[in-house]
Amino acid sequence: MITYVSRRLGLLVPILVGITFITFMVSRAIPTDPVVAALGQQAADHPNIVAAYRAQWGLNESLLIQYLIYMKNLFHGNLGQSIYTHRPVAEDLLSYMPATIELAGFTILLSVFISVPLGVLAAVKRGTVVDLLVRLLTLIGVAMPIFWLALAGLELFYFHMGIVPGPGRLSPLLNPPPRVTGLFTIDSLLARQWGTFNNALAHLILPSLILATWTAGTLTRMTRTSMLAVLPQGYLNTARSKGASELYTILRHALPNALIPVVTIVGLVFGDLLTGVILIETLFSWPGIGRYAYEAAIYADFPAIIGITLVFGVTYSLVNLGVDVVYARLDPRIRTAMALGRR
Amino acid sequence: MKQDNRRLGKRQYSLPGAQPSRREFLQHSAVATALTSLMSSAVAGATSAQAAQPKKLDTLVVAVQEGDTRTIDPDDADELTVPIFLRAIYDQMVTFPGSIVTRVVPDFANKWEVSSDGLTYVFALNPNIKFSNGKPATPEDVIFSYNRQRYLKGPASWFQDGVKSIEKTGTHEITIKLNSINVDWLFLLTSPFLSIESAEMVKAHGGTGAQSAAATDTAVAWLDQHSAGSGPFILDGWQHGSQLTVSRNPYYWGKPAPFDRVVFRFVEEATVQRDLLVRGDVQFAMNLSPDIAASLQGQRNIGVLDVPSLATVWLGINVNLNPALKHPKTWEAIKYAIDYDGMAQLYKGGGKPIASCLPPGLPNALPIDERIKQDLSRAKAALAAAGYPNGFPMVLTYASGQLYYNVPASLIATYVQENLNRVGIKVNLRPVPSTEELTEIRAGKLEAFIHEWGLDYVGWTDVLPLFAPGGHVAGPRQNWYPNYSRDAQKIADLAKEATMTLDPKKQQTLCWEAQRLMNEVGPFAWLFEPYIQIGYRTDVVKSVSTNPVWYVDVGTVELV
Numbered sequence: 001m002i003t004y005v006s007r008r009l010g011l012l013v014p015i016l017v018g019i020t021f022i023t024f025m026v027s028r029a030i031p032t033d034p035v036v037a038a039l040g041q042q043a044a045d046h047p048n049i050v051a052a053y054r055a056q057w058g059l060n061e062s063l064l065i066q067y068l069i070y071m072k073n074l075f076h077g078n079l080g081q082s083i084y085t086h087r088p089v090a091e092d093l094l095s096y097m098p099a100t101i102e103l104a105g106f107t108i109l110l111s112v113f114i115s116v117p118l119g120v121l122a123a124v125k126r127g128t129v130v131d132l133l134v135r136l137l138t139l140i141g142v143a144m145p146i147f148w149l150a151l152a153g154l155e156l157f158y159f160h161m162g163i164v165p166g167p168g169r170l171s172p173l174l175n176p177p178p179r180v181t182g183l184f185t186i187d188s189l190l191a192r193q194w195g196t197f198n199n200a201l202a203h204l205i206l207p208s209l210i211l212a213t214w215t216a217g218t219l220t221r222m223t224r225t226s227m228l229a230v231l232p233q234g235y236l237n238t239a240r241s242k243g244a245s246e247l248y249t250i251l252r253h254a255l256p257n258a259l260i261p262v263v264t265i266v267g268l269v270f271g272d273l274l275t276g277v278i279l280i281e282t283l284f285s286w287p288g289i290g291r292y293a294y295e296a297a298i299y300a301d302f303p304a305i306i307g308i309t310l311v312f313g314v315t316y317s318l319v320n321l322g323v324d325v326v327y328a329r330l331d332p333r334i335r336t337a338m339a340l341g342r343r
Numbered sequence: 344m345k346q347d348n349r350r351l352g353k354r355q356y357s358l359p360g361a362q363p364s365r366r367e368f369l370q371h372s373a374v375a376t377a378l379t380s381l382m383s384s385a386v387a388g389a390t391s392a393q394a395a396q397p398k399k400l401d402t403l404v405v406a407v408q409e410g411d412t413r414t415i416d417p418d419d420a421d422e423l424t425v426p427i428f429l430r431a432i433y434d435q436m437v438t439f440p441g442s443i444v445t446r447v448v449p450d451f452a453n454k455w456e457v458s459s460d461g462l463t464y465v466f467a468l469n470p471n472i473k474f475s476n477g478k479p480a481t482p483e484d485v486i487f488s489y490n491r492q493r494y495l496k497g498p499a500s501w502f503q504d505g506v507k508s509i510e511k512t513g514t515h516e517i518t519i520k521l522n523s524i525n526v527d528w529l530f531l532l533t534s535p536f537l538s539i540e541s542a543e544m545v546k547a548h549g550g551t552g553a554q555s556a557a558a559t560d561t562a563v564a565w566l567d568q569h570s571a572g573s574g575p576f577i578l579d580g581w582q583h584g585s586q587l588t589v590s591r592n593p594y595y596w597g598k599p600a601p602f603d604r605v606v607f608r609f610v611e612e613a614t615v616q617r618d619l620l621v622r623g624d625v626q627f628a629m630n631l632s633p634d635i636a637a638s639l640q641g642q643r644n645i646g647v648l649d650v651p652s653l654a655t656v657w658l659g660i661n662v663n664l665n666p667a668l669k670h671p672k673t674w675e676a677i678k679y680a681i682d683y684d685g686m687a688q689l690y691k692g693g694g695k696p697i698a699s700c701l702p703p704g705l706p707n708a709l710p711i712d713e714r715i716k717q718d719l720s721r722a723k724a725a726l727a728a729a730g731y732p733n734g735f736p737m738v739l740t741y742a743s744g745q746l747y748y749n750v751p752a753s754l755i756a757t758y759v760q761e762n763l764n765r766v767g768i769k770v771n772l773r774p775v776p777s778t779e780e781l782t783e784i785r786a787g788k789l790e791a792f793i794h795e796w797g798l799d800y801v802g803w804t805d806v807l808p809l810f811a812p813g814g815h816v817a818g819p820r821q822n823w824y825p826n827y828s829r830d831a832q833k834i835a836d837l838a839k840e841a842t843m844t845l846d847p848k849k850q851q852t853l854c855w856e857a858q859r860l861m862n863e864v865g866p867f868a869w870l871f872e873p874y875i876q877i878g879y880r881t882d883v884v885k886s887v888s889t890n891p892v893w894y895v896d897v898g899t900v901e902l903v
Contacts, residue, residue, distance in 0.1 A: 033782045043421055043498040044785060045815045052496040052557065085413055085583070086563065095583060151614065159618040166624050167615050172404045172586060172606040285610045287584025299411070300778050 008321050012314065019313040020074065020306055024067050027302045035059070057083055070306070079310070080303035084295065089307035092292060097311070098182025099169060100281070100288035104273035106185075107208040108266065111215040116262070118216075119223020120255060123231060134220060141217025149210045150283045157206055164206045167285040171199050207284045211277065215269045222265045226258040233257075260330050267323035271316045400626075400883060400902055402604040405895075406616040407629040409609035415581055416566035417538035418491045421498035423797060426535040427629070430893035431589050431605060433538030433572035436466060436485070437529055441888040441899070444653070444801045445706055447529050451480065451539050451573070452517075461524040461845050462507075468515040473594040474541035475570060475577045482511035487542035490552035495560055499536045502800075524843050526850065527802030534800045535893055544571035575600050575898035585609060589897075601902045613749065620645065620878045628878035629894055632749040633693030636876035644882040649692055650875040651704045653891040654797040655806065656694070656747045658739075658759060660866035663822040664790035665737055671828070671864050672729035678715050678868045679722040680766045686758055686871060693750040694871040699858035700796075700810040702872040704891070707803045707841070707854035714869070715862060722766045734767020740783065741793045743774035748873035755870060756793050784820050793870070801892060804842055807854060810867065811838035823866055830864040 035050055043049045054060050058069060073080060079089035115138075122134035157164045169184055170176060177187040177196050184200035230236075231254055239249045278290035289308065296304035410424035417429050438450040452466035472480040486509050493503035505528065507520040521528065531537070542552070548569075550562030570578035575597065576589035587607040591600060608625060610616045616628035617635045621642070631639070636647050658677065660668050667673050683696050698715075701708035726732055739760065745752040753774060760770040775783070783789050796816065799805050809815040812831040817823040825835040834857050841853035861867065875894055879887070885901040 033778075033785075043501055045819070046501045046504075049496060049498060049500060053498075086419075092583075099584070154615060154618060159622060162622065166619050166622065167610060168608060169585060172608045172625075173402055176582065282611050283615060285585070285608070285612075285615065287582065287609075291584055298776070298778065 005321065005325065008317075008324070012317050015317060016310060016313055017071075019309055020071065021067070023306045023309045024070065024302070025063070027300070027305050028063055028066075033300070057081075070303075079307040082296070082301050082304040082307075084299045084301040084304065089303050092304065093289070093307055093311055094182070096287060096289045096292040099286055100274055100277060100290060102169075102183040102185065103204065103208055103211070103277060103280070103286060103288060104270060105183075106204045107211040107215060107273055108270050110208050110212040111219050111269070112266065114212065115216040115219035116223050116255075116259075119220045119262075120227055120250060120258075122220070122224040123227030123258075124250065126228065131224075134224070138217040138220045141213040142221070144213060146210065146214060147279045147283065149213060150207070150280055153206055153210050154283065165199070165202050167283070169200060169203050169286060170196065171203075174199055207280050207286060211273060211280055215273065218269060219262060219265060222262050223258065226261050227254060230254045230258040256330060260327060263326050263330065264323055267319045271312075271319045274312065274315055400602050402606055403600075403602045403627075403897060403900060404606045404608055404625040405627040405629060405897065406608050406610040406619050406625040407627075408611050409584065414563055414567055415570075415578060415587070416563045417499075417536055417540065417572075418488065418495055419497040419499065419563050419566075421536060421799075426893035427895065427897075428578075428587055428589075428607065429535035429538055430574070430890075431576045431897045432570045432574045432578050433535065433540065434472065434574050435535060435537055435539065436532040438533050439801070439890060442650075442890060444704060444891065447533060450533075451485070455529075457529075461526070462521050464519045464521075464528070465512065466517050466519070467513075468517065469596065470515050471596045472573050473596060474544065474573045475592045475594055476541060476544055477594050478541065478543060480539070480541075480573055482513075482515065482517040484542045485509070485517050485539050486511065487545070487552040488539045489537070491540075491545070491550060491556055491560065492537070494552065494554050494556035496557040502531065502534065502537055524845070525804070526842060526845060527800070527804040530802040531800045533892075538572060538574075540566075540571040541573075576605060579604075597898070600898055600900065602900075605897050617878065620880065623880060626880045626883050627895060629875075630749060631876040631878050633691035633876065636692050636749075636878065639878055644880055646879050646881045646884075647692075648877040648879065648887075648889055648895075650877060650889040650894060651695070651702060651891060652748050652797070652873045652875050653702050653704050653801060654748070654795050654873050655697060655700055655702060656750075656755065656793065656795045656870045656873060657700070658791065658793050658868040658870060659784075659789075659816075659821050661787060661790050661821050662827065662866050663787075665735075667729070667731055667735035668737060668790055668866075670729040671866075672725045673731060673735070674864075674866045674868075676722040676725040676729065676731075676766060677763060677768065678862075679718045679725065680768065681759060681762045681868055681870070682717040683714065683870070684716070685762075686755065689754055689758055690747075690750040690871060690873070692874060692876055693748065694873045697869045697872045699862055699869055700806050700867070701803050701854070701858065704872075705801070705803045705806065706847075707807070707851050709855055709858040709862075713859070713862075717762075719766060726766060726768075731767075734769060736769040736771065737763075737791050738771045738773050738789075739791045739793065740773040740775060740780060740789045742777035742780040745777045745780075745795075747795045747871075748875055750871075750873055752793060759793065759868075759870075787819050787822055795873070798891065801890075803854065807857060808838045808842055810861065810865075811835050811857060814838070817866075821866055828864065830860060834860050834865070 035044060035053055058066055061069070070080060081087065082089050082092055085092055118134050122131045125131050158166050165171065174196055176184060177191045177193050180187050180190050185197060185204065188197035188200055236249055236253055239253045274289065277288060278294050280286065281288045281290040292304070293308045296308060407427065408424060411422040412424045413422055414420050415425065415428055417433055420429070434451045436451045437447040440446065440448045449469065451468060451472060453469045455464055455466045457464055468480060468482060474480060489503055489506065489509055493500055505521045505523065505525045507522045510518050512518040545562050548562045548565035549560065551560050568580050573596065575592055575595045577592045579588040579590050581587040586609055588604060590604045610619065613630055613632040613635050616630055617639065619625040620628040631647065639645050639647055660674055662669055687696060696711065696714055697703065698709040698711050698713045703711050726734060739756060741752045741756040743753065756772055760772055763770045780792065784792055784794060796806065810817050812823050812825045812827060812835040823831060825832040837853050837857035841850050841857065844850045844853060877895060883903055885903045888896045888899040890896060
C-alpha cells in the first residue's frame with residue numbers, strides 16, 4: 001500500500017508541471033493585458049507607471065523566460081505574488097481555502113447524512129411511493145440550478161422567515177475566533193467560544209443545504225443504484241438465515257458493499273464542490289477560493305490563476321488517491337491487487 | 344425482483360426488535376438527533392442574536408461590494424471601491440462641504456493662499472489635529488505622505504505629477520509649488536488617495552518617503568491591516584472577501600461619530616444587500632440596482648439616496664477603422680438616432696441624461712438643456728450627406744458583464760443597437776470580457792464602443808481635456824487628434840486654454856464653447872451619467888453626507 005501511495009504521489013509531479021505549463025500558456029494567450037486590469041485610467045496612460053509595473057511583474061520578458069522564472073520560484077515553494085492583491089499567492093490561497101473547505105466539508109457531511117439513508121430506503125422500498133418520492137426529490141435536487149435555489153433560499157428562509165442568519169461566515173458583530181485551522185467552527189471550538197461556534201454553524205447551514213441539494217441528489221441516486229445491485233446477492237440470505245435482523249443485514253452486510261461506488265462519487269463531488277462553489281460563495285458573501293478564482297480571472301491575475309489551478313489539480317489528485325485508499329479499506333480484493341502491483 | 348424488494352422493505356419494519364438492529368438504530372438516531380439539535384440550536388442562537396437589537400447602536404454595519412479593493416494603503420491604492428474606507432480613516436488636505444462638490448473647505452489644512460500665477464499654494468495646517476497614536480500632526484507628515492506616494496511609483500503616483508516641490512515653511516505651514524497651472528489642484532487634494540499619514544507610524548513599519556521607496560518600502564502589508572491616520576476611525580482589520588472593520592479614533596479632532604465601530608460587510612449581490620437592509624441587519628446598502636432601488640421607494644423605514652457618480656457613459660467612435668465611421672456626418676447620424684429620453688426609462692433612477700462629457704454636477708458642465716435629443720430626420724439627412732443614405736454596418740463592442748455603477752452595459756448596448764437600426768445603421772454587438780474590452784479600447788482597436796469614464800478626482804480637468812482631440816481618451820482610444828480637422832484643432836486649443844485660465848467666468852466660457860463644438864463635430868454620443876443608489880435605514884440613520892468618490896462619509900452619519 002505504501003509503495004502504491006508513493007508511486008501515485010510521484011505521478012503528481014508531471015501532472016502538476018503539465019498543469020502549470022498549460023495554464024501559463026493559455027493565460028498568456030488571451031487578449032487581455034494585466035496592466036489594463038490592474039491600473040486605473042490615468043495610471044494606465046502614464047508610461048512611467050506602466051513601465052515600472054511591467055518590470056515589477058516580469059511582463060517584459062519573453063513567454064518562455066517568464067515560465068522558467070515561474071517554475072524556478074515554484075520549486076522553491078514560491079507561487080509568486082498576485083498582481084491584483086499584491087500579496088503572495090500562497091498567502092492568499094491559505095486565507096481563502098479554509099472558508100471553502102469548511103463549506104464543502106460541511107456540505108459533504110450533510111449530503112452523506114441525507115443521501116445514504118434515503119438511497120438505502122429507496123432501494124429497499126423499490127417501486128413503492130417512497131421510492132418514487134425519493135427519486136423525484138433527487139431529480140429536483142440534481143436539476144435545479146444552484147444559483148436559483150440560493151436566491152430562493154435566502155429570500156424564503158432568511159428574508160421572509162428569518163430562521164437562518166444572512167450571508168457571510170459570521171455575524172458582523174462577532175470577531176472571528178483566533179486562527180488555527182481557518183475553519184471558524186473548529187477554531188471557535190478550540191478557543192471554547194461557544195457563541196461564535198453556534199453563529200458560524202448557523203451561517204453554514206443554508207449555503208451547505210443548498211449545495212447539498214445537488215450533491216445529495218447525485219449521492220442518493222448512486223446509493224440506490226448500488227444497493228439495488230447488492231440486495232439480491234445470496235450472502236444476504238445467508239446472514240438472514242443465521243438470524244440477523246433485516247436492518248442489521250442491510251446496514252452491516254449490504255451497505256458496506258454498496259458504498260464502494262458511492263465513495264468514488266463522494267470524492268469526485270468533493271473535488272467539484274471545491275472548484276464549483278463560485279456562485280454560492282458570491283451570493284452568500286463567502287470569502288472562499290471560488291471568489292478568489294473569479295476575481296483572478298476577471299483581473300487577468302496570472303500568478304493567482306496558476307496558483308489556484310495548481311491547488312485544484314493537487315486537490316483532485318489527492319482526493320482521487322484518498323478514494324482509492326478508502327476503496328482498499330472497503331474491498332479486500334482491491335487491497336490484494338494493490339499489494340500485487342496490478343494497479 | 345421487484346416483489347423481493349417490496350417484501351424486504353416490509354420486513355424491515357416488521358422486524359425492528361432484534362438486538363443488533365436496535366443498537367444500530369439507536370446509534371444512528373443519536374447521531375441524527377445530535378446533529379439536528381446542534382444545527383437548530385445554532386440557528387436559533389444566531390437568529391435571536393440578530394433579532395435582539397441593542398438600544399444604542401454601537402456598530403454601524405454597511406453592506407458594500409469589496410469590488411476591486413486591492414490595498415488600504417492610501418499611497419498605493421487607486422481603485423474605485425477604496426475611498427469609502429480611506430475617507431473613514433484618513434484626512435486629506437482639503438475636503439468637500441458635506442455633499443457639495445463644487446467648492447472645497449478645510450480639512451487637514453485650516454486655510455490656504457494661492458499665488459496670482461496659480462503655481463504656489465501655502466497651507467496653514469490645523470494645529471489641533473492628532474494622529475491615532477495621539478501625536479500631533481506636522482508638516483513633515485504631509486511631506487512624507489506625498490513623497491511616499493510619488494516614489495512608490497504605484498498606480499496612484501500620478502497624483503504627484505504636477506508637484507514641483509513641497510517645503511515646510513513654518514511650524515504649521517507648508518508650501519507646495521506646481522510645475523504648471525492646475526486649476527483643479529485643490530479639488531484633486533480632496534482625493535482619499537492623497538490622504539495624510541503619520542510619518543512616524545508608517546516609518547516604524549517599513550515605510551519610507553525616500554526616492555528608493557519603490558524598492559525599499561515594506562509598509563503596504565501593515566497598512567492593509569492597520570492605519571496611521573487622523574480621521575474619525577482607526578482600521579481594526581481587513582478580512583478579504585468578508586469584512587473590513589474600523590473603530591472610533593479617540594484622538595479625532597472633529598466631532599466624534601455616535602457609534603463605536605463600523606463594519607463594512609462585503610456583499611457583492613444587490614438582492615442580498617437589499618435583504619440585509621430590509622431585515623435591519625445592515626444600516627446601509629451601498630450597491631443597489633435601479634430595479635431594487637425603485638422597489639424600495641416608499642418602503643417603511645427604508646430610504647434611498649441618489650448620488651450622482653459624475654461618471655460619463657458614452658458611445659465612442661474610432662475615426663480610423665471602419666471607412667463609414669471616418670466621416671463626421673455619420674457620427675452626427677449616430678448621435679441624433681439615439682433616443683436618450685427613452686434610454687432613461689431603462690436605467691431608471693440609476694442614471695440621468697448629460698449634455699456633454701462633463702456631467703451636470705461638475706463645474707463648467709454644459710447646461711443640460713443643450714443636450715442632443717433624438718432627431719431621426721436629421722440623422723437620416725446626415726447619413727445621406729455622408730454618402731450612406733441606406734446606412735452601413737458597424738461593430739459595437741461593450742464589456743459583457745460590466746455594470747455602469749449598477750446599470751448593465753448589455754441593456755444600454757442593445758438599446759443603442761435598436762435605435763441605430765431604425766436609421767439603417769446595422770449594428771453588430773460584440774460583447775467581450777471587461778478586461779479584454781479595456782485592453783482593446785486603450786490600444787485603439789475598436790471601431791465603436793460603449794464605455795464609462797469614472798473620475799480619478801472630482802474635477803472637470805479629469806474629463807474635458809481627455810476627451811478633447813489628442814487627449815488620453817480621444818487620441819489613443821479614438822484616433823481623434825487635433826490635425827483631424829480645423830474644428831478638432833479649435834476644440835483642442837479651447838480645452839488647453841481653459842486648463843490654463845484661472846478666471847472662473849472665462850474658464851466656463853471656454854469649456855462651454857469646447858463642449859458645444861464637440862457635440863457638433865466630435866466622434867462621441869453622450870449616453871448618460873450613472874447614479875449611485877444607496878439604501879439606508881431611516882429608523883436608525885438621520886443624515887449622512889454623500890459624495891461621488893467615497894459615496895458615504897461614515898464619519899458624518901447622524902443617528903435618529
